[in-house]
Amino acid sequence: MxxxxxxxxxxxxxxxxxxxxxxxxxxxxxxxxxxxxxxxxxxxxxxxxxxxxxxxxxxxxxxxxxxxxxxxxxxxxxxxxxxxxxxxxxxALSAYQAVISEILNQKEAFGCSNLGQGKRVHLEFVSANPTGPLHVGHGRGAAYGDTLARLLTAIGYKIHREYYINDAGRQMDILATSLWLRYLELCGETLPFPASGYRGDYIRNIAKDLKTEKGNIFHYPTTEVLAELPLDAPVGDKEQYIDALSKRAKCLLGEEHYQQLFELGLNTILTDIREDLLEFGITYDQWFSERSLIKANTVNHTIDRLKALGQLYQKEGAWWFRSTDFGDEKDRVIVRENGQPTYFASDTAYHLDKLERGYAKIIDVWGADHHGYIPRIKAFFQALNVTSQQFEINLVQFAILYRGKEKVQMSTRSGEFVTLRELRHEIGRDAARFFYIMRSPEQHMDFDLELAKSRGNENPVYYIQYAHARIANVFLQLKERGLTWNQKSDEFQIKQLNESHEMTIINQLFYYPEAVENAATQSAPHLLAYYLLDLAKELHIYYNSHTFLVDSPELRDARLTLIAAVKQVIKNGLTLLGVSAPEYM
The missing domain is CATH 3.30.1360.70 (Arginyl tRNA synthetase N-terminal domain)
Incomplete structure (x- = not known):
């Protein structure tokens, strides 16, 4: 409307x-x-x-x-x-009643609009470092980002979905070093594993593949690997130790062998992430490599751009960005005193690249642990005279998983975490996606595993899907009884619907397009989830208090027409949430 x-x-x-x-x-x-x-x-x-x-x-x-x-x-x-x-x-009352024929005529298109007028929007979400499998914390950002993309597409925006691969820098070197140490263990070496290394079983599995594929070509004795290294924690500095160990790996292995080891770790984990997201119902238009920014000289281009705008200055041999001019708490180093760009430099280069690709709007979905990073990125956009309407950052709180009353710890380095794949296999994709998006993204979320697995009305996704299946069962009974349904939803037929429950449902159906629009424009998928819960509730009340397959053909057709519209809207809404609408349960 x-x-x-x-x-x-x-x-x-x-x-x-x-x-x-x-x-x-x-x-x-x-x-x-x-x-x-x-x-x-x-x-x-x-x-x-x-x-x-x-x-x-x-x-x-x-x-x-x-x-x-x-x-x-x-x-x-x-x-x-x-x-x-x-x-x-x-x-007029006719406007509300007409929604039923609108739904049945438009089918999957009902609720869609051209509000976005085909404007191009860049949406980046998940972008977890390829240093380990996706865990349940990443799952919430994945479900939120994908659902937001579906909603914006539904109201007429052209969405480009992108995953930013942090395949350069220190964390990737730590991953490669961790992999090398596990490989050395398979070669018979006994050496302490660094406190800051990645410890998960997935590292051991990749090391086995490396040993099988490459034999002993990366093998060096423990004495040579550990010679004259600084002390690790708890006595020494664990970060200095892991950095020294990474440098030793590069020195002993040489550029070619180190790169082979590096690429195997990166590609194995990245392939796992791709497959995991695909099974979660998520695809991307582009997987953007951080290393491509370096190869394309985009980082230097960004630095030069900021220098030309007068937004950088030199101090103590480093180049600093004047982010305090735009509300940040302190200025940020963009090029270190040794001439190496910081991670912030790569991040600004990536966002400048997004801008130069000509998107009307850029949306980033970040984990809540990146909260402190927002002011400097906003400062960067302000320095480029980009309006706040062109750039949006949505923070997603990590989900906290509970098994019974016990909180499950999640740490990629320690390896003590529940993967998104494990969660999906345990409770199913539908429950995982719905539970992730049924709360506002900035709210803390305690993921109730037992509730998600339950098959009762207290489980919200089951409750909605059951409403859809109940309606499907009515039409199955219609066929089994040899009855027919006149699908003509004309004014006379609709006027048969005058019960209070029926008018309530018609009003609910009428506001579905608005629910979609609000969820999309407010970047709030949970609004659609709660709309569907309300609609399912009204359907269940109606189902329990009225008979659909009545003797009167006119009344039967009218009620069947109404619940067919409800079924279509539930399916449309669940599809936008990435959740299935089963015919049988």
Whole structure:
């Protein structure tokens, strides 16, 4: 309905433009909201107040001009001007009833719109370091990012999904060193494993593949590996130790052999991540390599760009970004005193690359542990004169998994974590995805494993899917009894639906497109999840209190038509959440 009201207002504004009353206007400025108070109608627009200055009119006067030029529409019962210049729309009963035929005609397309007008949006999500399998914490960002992409696509945006591969830098060197040490153990060496190394069994498995494939070509005795290294924790500095050990690996192995070991670790883990996400229902348009930024000289290009804008200065041999000029707590080093770019330099280069690819908007989905990184990235965009409307960062709190009352620890380095794959195999993809997105992303989440596995009404995803399956079963019974369904959802048929439960369901169905739009524009998939829960609740109440396969053909057809519409909307909504809509349960 919002789309239709926008169309009517756009037509009125176009008339005013042709008359010279409104020289310039943008349809993007048309805002329509559901009213909180039914005495103010069903929907309201503040467009007169937004355009009053451009039209050189008082908002109320402009509102009168707009209302006078609104095309006639049988679904609108009344249009009123209220307050400082609101236009309030009251809908006719026929508008609500017509939604049923709309749903059955549009099917999968119901709820979709062209609000985004095909604008290109870059959406980066997950982007976990390829140093180990995805764990349940990453799963929440994956489900959130993918669902947001589906929602934005549904309202007319063209979404580019991207995974940023941090395949350069210190963490990857630590991974390669950890792999080498496990390989040396398989060669018969006994040596202490570093406190800062990656310890998971997946490292041992890759080391076995390395030993099988390469034999002993990477083998060096323990004495040579550990000679004159600094002390590790708890006596020494564990970070200095792992860095020295990584340097030793590069020295002994040489560039070619070290690179072979490095690539095997990277590619094995990255392949595992790709497969895991695919099984979770997530695909990407591009997997973007950090190393490609270096090869393309994008980092230096970004540094030069900031220098040209006067946003960098030198101090103590390093280059610093003036991020405090844009609200950050301190300036940030972008090139170290040794001439090496920092991780921040790579990150700014990546975001400049996104900008130069011409996206109307850039959305980053980060884990909540990156909260402190937001001000410096926002400062970088401000330095480039990028508006806040063009860039959005959504933080996702990591999910905390509980087995019974025991909290499960998750640490990639220690190897003590539950993988996303293990979670999915235990509770299923549908439950995992729904539970991840049913809370606002910035809220802490305690993942109730037992609830997710349950097959009862207390399990929200089961409750919604069961509503869909119940409706499917009604149509199965219809066939088994040799009855037919007249799918013609005309006005006469719809008027058969006058029970209070039926009107409640019709009203719920009417607001589905708005639920999709709100979930998308507010980057809040949980709003759609709760809409579906409410719709399922009303269906279950209706199912338990009414008979659908009644003797009267007219009433039977009307009720079947209504629940068929409910079934379609539940399926559409679950599809946007990446959850299946089973016919049988």
């Amino acid at each position: 919002k789309d239709q009201l926008r169309t009517l207002i756009t037509a009125a504004l176009s008339c005013l433009s042709q008359e010279g009353v409104l020289p310039n206007y943008s349809p993007d400025k048309i805002q329509i909201e559901r009213t909180r108070n039914k005495s103010h109608g069903d929907f309201a627009s503040n467009i007169p107040m937004i355009l009053a200055k451009e039209a050189q009119q008082k908002p109320q006067d402009l509102a009168k001009l707009i209302v006078a030029r609104l095309p006639k529409n049988s679904w609108i019962e009344k249009v009123e001007i209220a307050g400082p210049g609101f236009i309030n729309f009251t809908l």
